[in-house]
Amino acid sequence: MAEVLLDIPADAPLLADSERQHDDSDRPHDAAAPPPTLQAARWQVKSPKTAVRLIAFLEFLIIGSGMLLMIPIYRLIEDTVCHVYYGDDSLEMIDEMKCKTDEVQARMAYLLGWLGLFNSIMSLLTTFPxxxxxxxxxxxxxxxxxxxxxxxxxxxxxxxxxxxxxALRKNPYLLMVTSLLLVVGGGTPVVLSMLYAMAADVSSEKDKAASFLQLTFGATAGGLAGPLLTGFLMERLGPWIPVFVGWSIYPLILLLFCFIPETLPIDKKTKRGDTDVSLKALKQQLSNSLADFRAALGLLKNPSIPLALLTFLFQAARFTAYTSTIIQYVSKHFGWRLAETSFLLAPFGVLNLTVLATLPKISEMLMSRRFGYSSFGKDLLLTRYSTILLFIGAVIEGFSHNVVLFIIGLFVETFGAAASPLARATVTHYVEPEFVSRLYALVSTSEIVGSFIGGPVLAWCFDVGLQRKGVWTGLPWFYIALLSMITWIGLLFVRPPPAKKTLADDENDEMEPMNPHDD
Structure with missing residues (x-):
């Protein structure tokens, strides 16, 4: 759950000093310049601060409504698989506790794993365009x-x-058809990315980190409120009522969008009739972007960069583990109903808020005269400690034979859930500001590639645990612990970036003829 709330598009801004140095660095800004003036209609917000607050509230509603839908949908999927297992053709839902058999849960795990992978692939194809x-x-x-x-x-x-x-009882994998709807606009991933882009548009460089932090708090609050409300509604009224409540929030979200003006500066937006909107221009932009990606592969020549990218390669596995796997695992092995798992997960949203609030302070303390860490040294240190906490938490969860010990492991893991934004801040130190977009292309690619070792592998681990019992039951968490340990070992070999040598220098070196007397 911690991964869900912290692994959002604004993860980099958790560290204010790194964010001000690198974020949105492809666009030159004067750090002291005021935020852009909003070209707003009479009914739209005109103050940048008000716009940021409204965007943060939208973030709260989107995340909250998504959490309202998640657990009820898992329950409906479980019931579908359960009907298949028992050969029941009735339209009524089967008692949930009868669906906790090993066969039903194994089939459900594989279905959720492949659904998650297919969603990741569709996100890869749509988010960039x-x-x-x-x-x-x-x-x-x-x-x-x-x-x-x-x-x-x-x-x-x-x-x-x-x-x-x-139809679904004959072939539950028909649910993958819903992922194809991401072709329409890119769906939730693009919505969230655009909200952070809009906040960046209306914020000055000085205020940008604080604006992003407001959005992060909004998302975290939504991740706290959604599961709590879901649990109360599902316990009393079944899975469909929280689905309807989640649906009812969508018109409100649309209404609030109307109060936000266009935030992209006019001088950056193509004017009507400009030939830049032509298909040829878009093709050229795509070609340039692909060229940038090929150039980004040159970053891998520095061994510290691929070592730091291990965090993102394994991010999809952690995300899946602490969303679908954890809900199914707690429900199956500890005898909880799916509605009850929401009460288990919700309190960790409060802990997430604490992590978000204290992380910048810890960063400042490490860079104080007393400790003397550089910006890079501080980011790397926090990334290493967060990763080892992920390892310790996963090991505890793997050996947990009762829910109390599992909660202790989840508590420890939550303190390391900021590993992804910390790793992003760390790896950004290796490039000059004009090359940050290339670096983030590598980060996104690493996350997508990691999807193939996420959901399907975790489903297999869950299935093996069901078959072999005993210590094998915790195999999904031992797998997460293994990935975390590999990441931590890789981070131990990460070295500071050269003080003077930059990526631009590297490119110039490649263009110069080699001196035959050089080694």
């Missing part, structure tokens, strides 16, 4: 299109589970 579109035509058109895809996906999944029950 719609990000390009937002830079060409504006944030509002892009986010409204993505909102349409988000709404379609939110409605289609539960709707299929309701009206296409017989």
């Amino acid at each position: 719609y990000g390009m579109l937002a830079d060409k035509v504006g944030r509002k058109p892009t986010i409204l299109l993505a909102y349409a895809g988000m709404g379609l996906a939110a409605v289609s999944g539960p709707l299929m589970l309701r009206v296409a029950q017989h």
Whole structure:
């Protein structure tokens, strides 16, 4: 759960000093310059600070509504698989505790694993093109299109589970069709990315980190409120009521979008009739972006960069483990109903808020005269400690034969959940500001590649644990512990970036002829 709340598009801003140095660095800004003036209609917000607060509230609603839908959908999927197992053709839901058999849970684990992988692939194919579109035509058109895809996906999944029950019982993997709706605007990933882009547009360099922190708090609060409300509603009224409540929030989200003006500066947006909007121009931009990605591969010549990228390579596995796997694991092995698992996960949202609030202070303390860490040294140190906490927490969870010990492991893991934003801050030190976009392309690629060792492998680990019992039961968490240990060992070999040598120098060196007397 901690990974869900911290692994969002604004993860880098947790460290204010690194964020001010590198974020949005492809656009030159005067650090003392005021935020851009908003071109707003009469009914729209005009103050940048008000706009940021409204965007943070939207973040709260989107994350909260998503959490409202998540556990009920898992329950509906479990019931579908359960009907198949028992050969029951009735439309009524089977008692949940009868669905905790090993066979049902194994099939469900594989289904959720492959669904997660397919979603990741679709995100890879859609997020980049719609990000390009937002830079060409504006944030509002892009986010409204993505909102349409988000709404379609939110409605289609539960709707299929309701009206296409017989078809799904023959082939539950038909649920993957709902992932195809990400083609419409990119869905939730693009919506969240656009919200952070809009906050960046209306914030000065001085205020940007604070603005992003507000959005992060909004997301974390949504991750806390959503599971709590889901648990109360599911316990008393079943899975469909929280689904309907989640759906009811979507019109409110659309209404609030209307109060936010276009935030992309006019001089950066293509004017009507400009030939830049032509298909040829878009193709050229895509070609340039692919060229940038090929150039980004040159970053891997520095061995410290691929070692730091291990964090992102294994990020998908951690994300899956602390979303779908943890819910199913607690429900199966500790005899909890899915609704009850939301009460277990929700309190860790408060701990996430604590981590978010204290991390910048810890960063300042480490860079004080008493400790004397550099910005890079501080980021690397915190990344290493966060990663080892992920390892310790996963080991405890793996050996947990009762829910109390499992909660202790989850508590320890939560303190390391900021490993991803910390690793992002660390690896950013290796490039000059004009090359940050290339670096982030590598980060995104690492996360997508890691999807293939995430959901499907965790499903296999869960299945093996069901078959062999005993210590094998905790195999999913031992797998996460192994990945965390590999990452930590890799981080031990990360070295500070050269003080004077830059990526630009490296490129110039490649263009110069080699001296035959050089070794």
